[in-house]
Amino acid sequence: MDPDAVARSVHRWIEEYSGPEVDAAEMLVDRHDPDATAFTIVDVEDDRLIAHPLTYGEIADRSRRLATALAARGVGPGHRVGVLMGKRAELVVSLVALARLGAVYVPLFTAFAPPAIELRLTAAGARLVITEPGQVDKLEGLDVETIVAGPEFDRLVEESDPVPSSVAVGGDGMLILLFTSGTTGAPKGVPVPVRALAAFSCYMTYGLDVVDDDVFWNAADPGWAYGLYYGIVGPMATGRPNLLLRGGFSPTMTARVFTEFGVTNFASAPTVYRALSKDPSITGFSLRRASSAGEPLTPDVVVWSRDALGVEVRDTYGQTEHGMFINNHWHDDLRRPVMPGSMGFAMPGFSTSVVDGQIAIDVRHSPLMFFTGYLDAPDKTAARFTDDGAWYLTGDTGRMDEDGRFHFTARDDDVIIMAGYRIGPVEVESVLVTHPAVMDVAVVGRADELRGEVLEAFVVLTSGVTGTPELERELQQLVKTGFAAHAYPRTVHFVDALPKTPSGKVQRFLLRR
Structure with missing residues (x-):
């Protein structure tokens, strides 16, 4: 080091x-x-993978x-x-x-x-x-x-x-x-x-260890933070090309990209790795680096990857507000043995600890921290910081061991992380409640072996309405068309009432149980 x-x-x-x-x-x-090539756009044409290099000169x-x-x-x-x-x-x-x-x-x-x-x-x-x-x-x-x-x-x-x-x-x-x-x-x-480009460059360098001769592939969607920060902006800031595959995910397609383009450095969500691990044909690869982000990485994936991908998958942690800042770093100057279940150590440029049970960033001593507040939302901004403004609170609970490694415990809020996508239950609930048969509703996440979590809805029906499989499908379709195709509840439970606090707040933690 x-x-x-x-x-x-x-x-x-x-x-x-x-x-x-x-x-x-x-x-x-x-x-x-x-x-120089900035990106390689990969199209699927007649079952062939066609590469279209995009140079910095063309972008300029x-x-x-x-x-x-x-x-x-x-x-x-x-x-x-x-x-x-x-x-x-x-x-x-x-x-x-x-x-x-x-x-x-x-x-x-x-x-x-x-x-x-x-x-x-x-x-x-x-x-x-x-x-x-x-x-x-x-x-x-x-x-x-x-x-x-x-x-x-x-x-x-x-x-x-x-x-x-x-x-x-x-x-x-x-x-x-x-x-x-x-x-x-x-x-x-x-x-x-x-100035967030400084933090993105740090993660590209020390978290992912993307080097000049890597064939780097961040498979995340650029509509969300990880894909945008480290699949589009970070690669351009550091001059490290990324592959952009225009096509849906499948283990077979992933294996083809690995093979045909000689991928050496891969980053994606745990869901992708879990899907790959279920396919016995995904084996015999020799990646130099593999990294995960978006939700906690389960130890079985790490064990599988050492043989199948030729390298262990290393977990990293961050949020939209500040990017990645706790990593099982890949760079030689920071790489340390992985402890199963740990997110790793604080990234350079961030001072982190556990404050009031939450993983927190010391704003005073974190020069790469770029978040100062939400757009037009002073109350929500204030809730993210301690009263003295010294610490940013992630809302995720965790612990730090004696070696300085961080371990994720749970989320303080109700966000659902499915296949690496963070889904707010309120948006889904706001769509479901528009159905004339729905009087009240709460959405929670349920553990899922492949996706990490999937959505479940608990619905209180209006008087005289009976829950049926047809109504369940109707509510699922309502979410697909009214919010997002990926965020529909896989199961709808019809219940008599929702558990609530005396002030009327839904106790989602009881529903999760």
């Missing part, structure tokens, strides 16, 4: 990304070799031209623009084009139904959405303009002159506005400043 080298790296990143003249587009794209030119087209639409510094896309080149170009204008990128998960999209666009104050053909129908009826990937997007780029210069918003300027999953109410907006 070389603590001096680590400290120098952290200090360098802070200096790079924290000044008042920092230009995000310069840091992400323009300073890199224009001929297309983003400059798109910035001109966006400016003509009235987009300028501080304006929020929604981006509703999967893993495609236009997503990357859009993010950088917005950065050139000093505007703010608002990611939208493609599995969201129209109400969930509208809620986030309204909260962000976005009046323009850049989307793709398969998603454009979700925006019908909303008070937004659209730009659609394909001929329209390409024409705007081709017919526009490059913007002559980029807006430097500085380290504290907002780059991204990413919404949480809405655990205890409406989703909260997390402003992500340009």
Whole structure:
């Protein structure tokens, strides 16, 4: 271990990304070799995997031209623009084009139904959405303009002159506005400043240990924090290419990508690893690094991976508000033996402990901490910090052993983590309760061997209505169309009443039992 080298790296990143003249587009794209590959877009065509390299030069030119087209639409510094896309080149170009204008990128998960999209666009104050053909129908009826990937997007780029210069918003300027999953109410907006690139670079380097000659593949969706921070933004900040597979997950497809592209460094959710571990054909690989994030990693996956992948999967921990900050680090300067069930040690640049039973960040001594508060939500912001403002409280309970390793215990809030996606029960409940047969409802998570957790709904019906399998299916479909296709309750229990406190708050912990 070389603590001096680590400290120098952290200090360098802070200096790079924290000044008042920092230009995000310069840091992400323009300073890199224009001929170097930034991303490899992988399409599935006629059962073949077709690679389309996307260079920094291509991103630079297309983003400059798109910035001109966006400016003509009235987009300028501080304006929020929604981006509703999967893993495609236009997503990357859009993010950088917005950065050139000093505007703010608002990611939208493609599995969201129209109400969930509208809620986030309204909260962000976005009046323009850049989307793709398969998603454009979700925006019908909303008070937004659209730009659609394909001929329209390409024409705007081709017919526009490059913007002559980029807006430097500085380290504290907002780059991204990413919404949480809405655990205890409406989703909260997390402003992500340009200086967050320092923390992302630290995790890419010390947590994942992505090096120059790696073939890196972060398989997470860019509609959520892990995929956006460490599959899009982090790779560009550090100049480490990432694979972007345009296709659904399956163990067979994952194995093909490993083999055909020679993947050496892989990052994904425990759900992906669990699915791979159930397929006996997934064996004989020799990855250099494998990392997990999104939910606690079970020890059986670690044991399986050593033989099947040629390397153990290492767990890491973080949240939307600050990115990853506790890791079983892979870098040689920080790597230590893995203890089953442990999330690992604090990442450089973060001082962490357990405060009032919760995993907490010492804001005073954590120079990589970038979260200062939720968008337009002072009360919810205050609830995340101790009264003196010294500690950020994650809401996750845990313990720290005598060696400084952190162990996850439970969540203090009611968030459900399914297949790495954080789902707030209130959003699902808000959809279910619109059904005329539903008088009251509560949603909780249930342990699931493959997905980690799945949703279960406890429904109190209106007078005279009887719970039936047909009504259960109707309620499940209501969530699919009213919130998100992945977030429907796998089981609906029809009950006479919900357990509540004297003040009327649902006691979800009793339902989880």
